[in-house]
Structure formats: structure tokens, C-alpha cells
Amino acid sequence: MNVEDALKKLKDEGYKYTDKRQDMLEFFSDAKRYLPAKDVLEYLQEKYKGLSFDTIYRNLSLFVELGILEMTELDGEKKFRFTCATDDHHHHLICLDCGKTKHIHTCPMETVPFGSEDFQVVGHKFEIYGYCNTCHENRV
The missing domain is CATH 1.10.10.10 (Winged helix-like DNA-binding domain superfamily/Winged helix DNA-binding domain)
Structure with a gap:
């Protein structure tokens, strides 16, 4: 966007x-x-x-x-x-200090079996929080 x-x-x-x-x-x-x-x-x-x-x-x-x-x-x-400009399914690494993000192009949902008849998944969100290299170096 x-x-x-x-x-x-x-x-x-x-x-x-x-x-x-x-x-x-x-x-x-x-x-x-x-x-x-x-x-x-x-x-x-x-x-x-x-x-x-x-x-x-x-x-x-x-x-x-x-x-x-x-x-x-x-x-x-x-x-x-x-909102990300890319239409491909992805998730994010998010820096807790500066807020910068990086795309993750694998999805953990692909490894989780959701064959339940009593629950229909319509969406999900997966984020990993940590520190980018710049912020990590500033913390040490």
C-alpha cells in the first residue's frame, strides 16, 4: 500500500x-x-x-x-x-525497539492439522517479536 x-x-x-x-x-x-x-x-x-x-x-x-x-x-x-503491498501469504518478524518488520514467507499453519468439523478457520495472524540487528547491538 x-x-x-x-x-x-x-x-x-x-x-x-x-x-x-x-x-x-x-x-x-x-x-x-x-x-x-x-x-x-x-x-x-x-x-x-x-x-x-x-x-x-x-x-x-x-x-x-x-x-x-x-x-x-x-x-x-x-x-x-x-498494509503490505504484497498479496502473497506471509507473516512478520517485528523489532520491539524500532518497530521495523521483516517478512516470513513460511506459515506455521501449514504444519498444524485443522481437520475439525466443529471449527472453521477463516484467518490467522502469526508474529515473532525480537530485535533487529541495529537495535540488538544498541542494547548490548
């Missing part, structure tokens, strides 16, 4: 274009990692005085609902990033 695709998706779904929404999306595009809502608020408050946390969360929730952003929870805090 990129900013242009995200803005088109908003328009196609009947949502208004706003400068705030575009600036939020550009912030995620530039970051290329998971970000907490407070980072988004701090970034936008310089340009939009009086911007509320509710406005940020409302837009982040909308972006997740539309498939523009992905959400995960790290240390009890929701974090967001652009």
Missing part, C-alpha cells in the same frame, strides 16, 4: 479527502514500521494545533477497517503500519 492507493481507497469507499488524512498516511509511508498513535499525534500537532487523540484513533481505526493499515499490539499498546 502507498499513499496514492490509500487515498483512492478512501474515495472509493465514500470517505472525504482531508489534508490531515493525507499527512497521516505520508507519515506511515515515510516510517515503514509500526507506529503508536501517540507518535502520529506528536507528528501532526505541529501542523494542526488542537488536534485530538480521538481524531487520530478514529482515523487509524478507519484505515484498519479499510485495509489501509495493519494493527498489532506490542507491550499493551496498539501500533499501526501500512
